[in-house]
Amino acid sequence: MSDAKKIVLAEDNSTLSLLLKFRLEKEGYKLLIAADGKEAIEMIEQHDPELILTDIMMPFISGLEVISHVRNKLNKQTPIIVFSAAGQEEMVLKAFNLGANDFMGKPFSPNELVIRVKRLLR
Amino acid sequence: MESYQYLLDYLENAPTIIKVVWITICVFFIAVVILTIYLKYLRNRLRKNEKTVAEYQKEYESDLITYLYAGNEEEEISAEQQLIIDKLRSCASDEFKRRIIVSTLLRLRNEISGEMADAIQKLYFQSGLISFALKRLKSKKWYVVAKGIRELTQLRVKEADDKILMFVNHPKKEIRKEVQLYLVTLFHFEGLQFLDVLQTQLSEWDQIQLLEVLQRFDEQEIPDINPWLKSANDSVVVFALKLAKIYNQFEVKDALIDLLAHPQKKIRVDAIHVLSHLQVFEAKTVLKNNFDILSKEEQIEFFKLLENLCETGDEPFLLTQTTHQNFEIKLSALKILKTLSNEKFKDLKDFSTDADYVKIYEFLAYN
Amino acid sequence: MNTSTTEIILFIIHSLFFIYATFAITSYVILAIISAIETKEYMKKNSFVNYKEILSSTISPSISIIAPAYNESLNIIDNVRSLLSSHYVNYDVIIVNDGSKDDSLEKLIKAYDLVKVNFLINQQIPTKPIRAGVFKSTNPAFEKLTVVDKENGGKADALNMGLNISNNQYVACIDVDCLLLENALQKMVKPFLEVTEEKVIATGGVIRIANSCIIKNGKLLDVNLPKKLIEKAQILEYLRAFLLGRMAWSRLNGLLVISGAFGLFDKKIAIEVGGYDTNTVGEDMEIIVRMRRHMEEIKEKYKVAYIPDPLCWTEAPDNYKIFISQRNRWTRGTIETLRKHRKIAFNKKYKSLGMLSYPYWLFFERLAPVIEVIGIVYFAILMALNEVRWDYAIAFIVLAYFFTVLFSIVAIFSEELTYHQYKKKGTGIKLLVITALEPFVLHPFILYAAIRGNIDYYFNKKKKWGEMTRKGMAKA
Numbered sequence: 028m029s030d031a032k033k034i035v036l037a038e039d040n041s042t043l044s045l046l047l048k049f050r051l052e053k054e055g056y057k058l059l060i061a062a063d064g065k066e067a068i069e070m071i072e073q074h075d076p077e078l079i080l081t082d083i084m085m086p087f088i089s090g091l092e093v094i095s096h097v098r099n100k101l102n103k104q105t106p107i108i109v110f111s112a113a114g115q116e117e118m119v120l121k122a123f124n125l126g127a128n129d130f131m132g133k134p135f136s137p138n139e140l141v142i143r144v145k146r147l148l149r
Numbered sequence: 150m151e152s153y154q155y156l157l158d159y160l161e162n163a164p165t166i167i168k169v170v171w172i173t174i175c176v177f178f179i180a181v182v183i184l185t186i187y188l189k190y191l192r193n194r195l196r197k198n199e200k201t202v203a204e205y206q207k208e209y210e211s212d213l214i215t216y217l218y219a220g221n222e223e224e225e226i227s228a229e230q231q232l233i234i235d236k237l238r239s240c241a242s243d244e245f246k247r248r249i250i251v252s253t254l255l256r257l258r259n260e261i262s263g264e265m266a267d268a269i270q271k272l273y274f275q276s277g278l279i280s281f282a283l284k285r286l287k288s289k290k291w292y293v294v295a296k297g298i299r300e301l302t303q304l305r306v307k308e309a310d311d312k313i314l315m316f317v318n319h320p321k322k323e324i325r326k327e328v329q330l331y332l333v334t335l336f337h338f339e340g341l342q343f344l345d346v347l348q349t350q351l352s353e354w355d356q357i358q359l360l361e362v363l364q365r366f367d368e369q370e371i372p373d374i375n376p377w378l379k380s381a382n383d384s385v386v387v388f389a390l391k392l393a394k395i396y397n398q399f400e401v402k403d404a405l406i407d408l409l410a411h412p413q414k415k416i417r418v419d420a421i422h423v424l425s426h427l428q429v430f431e432a433k434t435v436l437k438n439n440f441d442i443l444s445k446e447e448q449i450e451f452f453k454l455l456e457n458l459c460e461t462g463d464e465p466f467l468l469t470q471t472t473h474q475n476f477e478i479k480l481s482a483l484k485i486l487k488t489l490s491n492e493k494f495k496d497l498k499d500f501s502t503d504a505d506y507v508k509i510y511e512f513l514a515y516n
Numbered sequence: 517m518n519t520s521t522t523e524i525i526l527f528i529i530h531s532l533f534f535i536y537a538t539f540a541i542t543s544y545v546i547l548a549i550i551s552a553i554e555t556k557e558y559m560k561k562n563s564f565v566n567y568k569e570i571l572s573s574t575i576s577p578s579i580s581i582i583a584p585a586y587n588e589s590l591n592i593i594d595n596v597r598s599l600l601s602s603h604y605v606n607y608d609v610i611i612v613n614d615g616s617k618d619d620s621l622e623k624l625i626k627a628y629d630l631v632k633v634n635f636l637i638n639q640q641i642p643t644k645p646i647r648a649g650v651f652k653s654t655n656p657a658f659e660k661l662t663v664v665d666k667e668n669g670g671k672a673d674a675l676n677m678g679l680n681i682s683n684n685q686y687v688a689c690i691d692v693d694c695l696l697l698e699n700a701l702q703k704m705v706k707p708f709l710e711v712t713e714e715k716v717i718a719t720g721g722v723i724r725i726a727n728s729c730i731i732k733n734g735k736l737l738d739v740n741l742p743k744k745l746i747e748k749a750q751i752l753e754y755l756r757a758f759l760l761g762r763m764a765w766s767r768l769n770g771l772l773v774i775s776g777a778f779g780l781f782d783k784k785i786a787i788e789v790g791g792y793d794t795n796t797v798g799e800d801m802e803i804i805v806r807m808r809r810h811m812e813e814i815k816e817k818y819k820v821a822y823i824p825d826p827l828c829w830t831e832a833p834d835n836y837k838i839f840i841s842q843r844n845r846w847t848r849g850t851i852e853t854l855r856k857h858r859k860i861a862f863n864k865k866y867k868s869l870g871m872l873s874y875p876y877w878l879f880f881e882r883l884a885p886v887i888e889v890i891g892i893v894y895f896a897i898l899m900a901l902n903e904v905r906w907d908y909a910i911a912f913i914v915l916a917y918f919f920t921v922l923f924s925i926v927a928i929f930s931e932e933l934t935y936h937q938y939k940k941k942g943t944g945i946k947l948l949v950i951t952a953l954e955p956f957v958l959h960p961f962i963l964y965a966a967i968r969g970n971i972d973y974y975f976n977k978k979k980k981w982g983e984m985t986r987k988g989m990a991k992a
Contacts, residue, residue, distance in 0.1 A: 040256055040257075040260055041206075041207075042253055042257045043257055043260045043261070045210055045211065046214050046217065046265070049214055049218055084603060086698070088733065088735075089601070091657075095657075117574070117605065121656070121657070125657075133259075133260050133261075134259065134260050134266065135261060135262060136262050136264070136265070137261060137263070137265055138263060139263070159907075163907065167907055170911040170912060171911055173915060174914050174915050177921075177922050178918060180922055181921055181925060184922075185948055188928065188929065188932065188944050189944060191929075191932055191933075192943075192944040195932065195939075196939065199939075292560045292563070295564060296563075296564050299564055322710075323561060350713075352709060352712050353708075354710045357576055361575070384712065391575070476638045477638070480636065509636065515634060
C-alpha cells in the first residue's frame with residue numbers, strides 16, 4: 028500500500044469528497060481530503076502528493092491560490108485538476124494560466140474523473 | 150423582615166402612578182430573569198443542534214456513498230442497497246432527520262452527473278422522500294410550497310410538472326420563481342413556454358437565474374422567440390432580448406427593429422444593444438435618421454452600436470456629434486473617427502475648443 | 517413670580533419630559549415589533565436562496581468597490597487583497613489614495629505590480645485633482661484593481677473620484693479596512709435586481725465588530741467576543757441598532773442612513789444628485805437623504821434596501837478617546853444633514869420621509885442627548901433645592917434602567933435566532949452582563965460625545981475643516 032500514489036483532494040462539499048475518495052481508492056490511490064484551500068496547502072507541503080484535485084471556489088483560500096502556491100512557492104510541477112461550476116469560465120482560464128493541467132465542470136461524472144486521473148498519472 | 154413590611158406599607162400608600170411603575174419594574178425584572186434562563190437554554194440547544202446535524206450528516210453521507218457503490222449488474226437493487234433504502238425510509242418520517250437526508254442528497258446531486266446522479270434520484274423515490282416533497286405543494290404556507298418545488302427541481306422530478314404548473318401565476322413571487330426554475334431546469338427551452346401565459350413581471354434576478362440554468366445545457370436549438378419579443382408583458386420582452394443576444398438570434402432582426410419604437414425606453418435601449426451585438430446594419434440607418442429625437446440613453450447606446458458598425462459614410466454625422474453635450478457620446482464619436490481614419494483624425498485637433506473635447510482628443514491622440 | 521405660576525411652569529416641564537419619554541419608549545417598542553416581523557419574513561425568504569447560483573453569472577450586473585484610503589500604509593496590502601477576493605464575478609476594485617503622506621502608494625505599486633496608465637476621466641462630480649496618476653496592475657491576477665492617487669480632499673471627495681472613475685452600474689462604497697465576506701456583493705446587489713415595480717436606489721449593510729476576531733489573509737476565520745468592556749458594549753449597541761432599529765426602518769422604507777463603511781448605490785442616481793457632499797462630516801447619511809429627496813421630487817417610486825446579514829466586519833474603537841471623537845463626528849454629521857435638509861421636515865410633499873423618518877431622527881437621534889442633558893441639569897437643580905421627590909425619581913430611574921436592559925436582551929435574542937455569530941460557550945452570559953453594565957460604561961460616554969459634538973458644531977467650526985482634510989476616515 029505504501030507505493031500507492033497519493034492524491035490531495037481539496038473540496039468544501041464533504042459528501043462529494045467522500046464519494047470521490049471511495050471511487051479513487053477503489054482504483055488503488057491514496058486520498059487525502061482537505062475541506063478548504065488552507066488545509067490543502069498544508070497537506071500538499073506535508074505529503075508531496077502525485078496529483079492534486081481542487082475546487083476553484085472554497086472558503087478561506089481559493090483553488091486558484093492553491094495552484095499558485097504549488098507552482099510558484101513550492102515550484103512543483105505536480106499535475107493539478109480543477110473543478111469549476113457553470114459560469115466560471117473566466118476562473119478556469121486563470122487556473123490554466125497559473126498552471127492547472129485539466130479541469131472538470133460541475134456537475135461531472137465520477138467515472139470521467141477517474142479516466143482523467145489515470146491519464147495524468149500514467 | 151421589618152424593612153420588608155415597611156416597603157409594603159410604603160407601596161400601599163403610594164400614589165397610583167408609583168404603584169404602576171413598580172409593578173411594571175417587577176414585570177420587567179421577571180422578564181429579564183426568564184429571558185436569561187431561556188437564552189442559556191436556547192444557546193445550548195443551538196450548539197447541540199449544530200453537533201447533532203453534523204453527526205447525522207456524516208452518517209447519512211456514508212449511507213449514501215455505500216448505497217451508490219453497493220449496486221451490481223445483476224439486480225436492480227442489491228440487498229445492501231435495500232437495507233439503506235429501508236433505513237432512510239424509516240428516518241424520513243422524522244422531520245428533523247428528513248431535512249438532513251434531503252440536504253445530503255442534494256449536496257451531491259448538484260455536483261455530479263451521469264449514472265450516480267440517476268442512482269441518487271432513484272434512492273429519493275425508493276425511500277419515499279418524494280412523497281413528502283409532493284405533500285409540501287399542498288401547504289398553505291408559501292415558503293413550504295416554494296421549498297417543495299425547489300427540492301423537486303434539484304432532484305429532477307419531472308412527474309410533478311402538472312401540479313407545479315398550477316402555480317405559474319401565483320401571487321407570491323418566490324413561488325413563481327421556483328416554478329420557473331423548475332420548468333427550465335427540467336424541460337430546458339421547452340420549459341420557457343410559461344412565458345406565453347405569464348401575467349406578472351419577471352425581475353432581473355429571475356431572468357439572470359433562468360439564463361444561468363439555460364446556459365448549463367449544451368443544446369443551442371432554441372425555440373422561436375418572436376412571440377416573446379412581441380409580448381404585452383414588458384419583462385418577457387426584456388428577457389427575450391437577452392435570449393436573442395446570448396443565442397445570436399439573427400433571424401428575429403425584424404422584430405428587434407420594430408422594438409426600436411417600443412413605448413418603454415429600457416426596451417428600446419436593450420434592443421439597440423442586441424442589434425449592435427448582432428451587427429444589423431439596417432438598424433443603424435433607422436437610428437441615425439431619428440438620432441435627434443432619441444433619448445439620451447438611446448443615443449449613448451446607439452454610439453456603442455456605431456463603434457461596432459461604423460463605415461466611412463458615417464463621418465459627416467460623427468463630426469457633428471463631436472460637439473454633443475454628452476461626454477460619452479463625444480468620446481465615442483471621436484474614437485470612431487480615429488478608427489475610421491487616423492489621418493483625418495489628426496486634422497481634428499483644433500476642431501473645437503470645448504474643454505472636454507480637448508481632453509478627449511488628447512487622450513485619444515496618445516493612446 | 518408667585519407659587520401658582522411656578523407650579524404651572526413646573527407642571528408643563530414635567531409633562532413635556534413625560535410625553536417625550538412615553539413617545540420614545542413607544543417608538544422603541546413599535547420598532548422592535550416591526551423588526552421582529554421583518555426579520556421573520558427575511559429569514560423565510562432567504563432560507564432557500566442559493567447565492568452560489570448568481571455569484572458565478574457573467575450576466576450579473578457590474579459593481580465597483582470604491583475604497584478611499586488615507587495613510588493606511590500599515591494594512592493596505594492585506595486590505596486590498598481581501599477586497600480582491602470576493603466571489604462575485606463582474607466587479608472591480610477602485611482604491612482612492614486620498615493624498616496620503618505615507619508610503620501607501622509605493623507599497624501598493626510594489627505588491628500589485630502597478631503601472632501608471634493613461635486614463636480618461638469623465639469629471640461628472642468636481643473633485644480635487646489627480647496627483648501621481650491612475651494605476652493598473654500588469655499581473656492578470658490583479659486585473660480587477662485600479663488605484664487612483666489624488667490630492668487630499670477628505671473621504672467624500674475621494675468617494676466622488678471613485679464615482680467618476682467607475683464604469684460600472686453599481687458602486688459599493690466602503691472603508692478600506694473593512695473585511696467583506698466573499699458573498700457580500702451578491703447579497704447586497706440582490707435587492708436592486710428583485711424589484712419590478714419600484715427602483716432601489718441603495719442597499720445598506722450591517723457592520724459587525726471585528727475586534728478580537730481572528731482574521732488571516734483577509735479572511736474571517738473565527739468570531740470572538742472581545743475582552744474590553746468598551747468593545748463588548750459597542751457590540752451590543754451595534755446589535756440593537758442594526759438588528760432592531762434599521763431592520764424596522766427598512767420595513768417602513770424609512771432608512772435615513774447607510775453605514776459609510778458599507779453601502780451599495782445605483783451609480784447613475786448617485787451621480788445625478790451630485791455625489792457625496794464634501795462639506796459635511798456625515799457624508800454617508802447626507803447622500804441618502806439627498807437621494808431620497810431627489811426621488812421624491814421627481815416622483816418616482818423608490819426604496820432604500822437593507823441586508824441584515826453579517827457581511828462587513830471592521831475594527832471598532834477600543835479606547836474612550838477615539839470612541840468619543842468618532843461619536844462627536846457622527847453627531848455633527850447628523851446635525852449638518854438634518855439642517856441642510858430641514859425643508860423636508862413635516863413636509864407632506866415628502867410623504868413618510870418628511871412626516872416620519874425626518875421627525876424621528878430629529879427628536880430621537882438628534883435631540884435625545886440634548887434633552888437628556890437638560891433633564892439631568894434640571895434634576896441637579898431640584899436636588900440642590902432639595903425639591904426632589906425621591907419616591908418618583910427612584911421608581912422612574914429603575915424603570916428606565918430595566919427597560920433598557922430588556923430592550924438589549926431582545927436584541928441579543930434577535931441575534932441568536934438569526935445569525936448566532938457568537939457561538940462559543942459562555943458568551944451568552946457575558947453578553948447579558950454587558951446589557952446590565954452598558955448603561956453605565958458606554959452610555960455616559962455616548963452622551964458626552966454627543967454634547968461635545970453639539971458644542972463643536974455651533975462654536976468650533978474650525979475643527980471640522982482640520983479634521984476633514986487631515987483625517988476624514990470615519991468608521992461605520
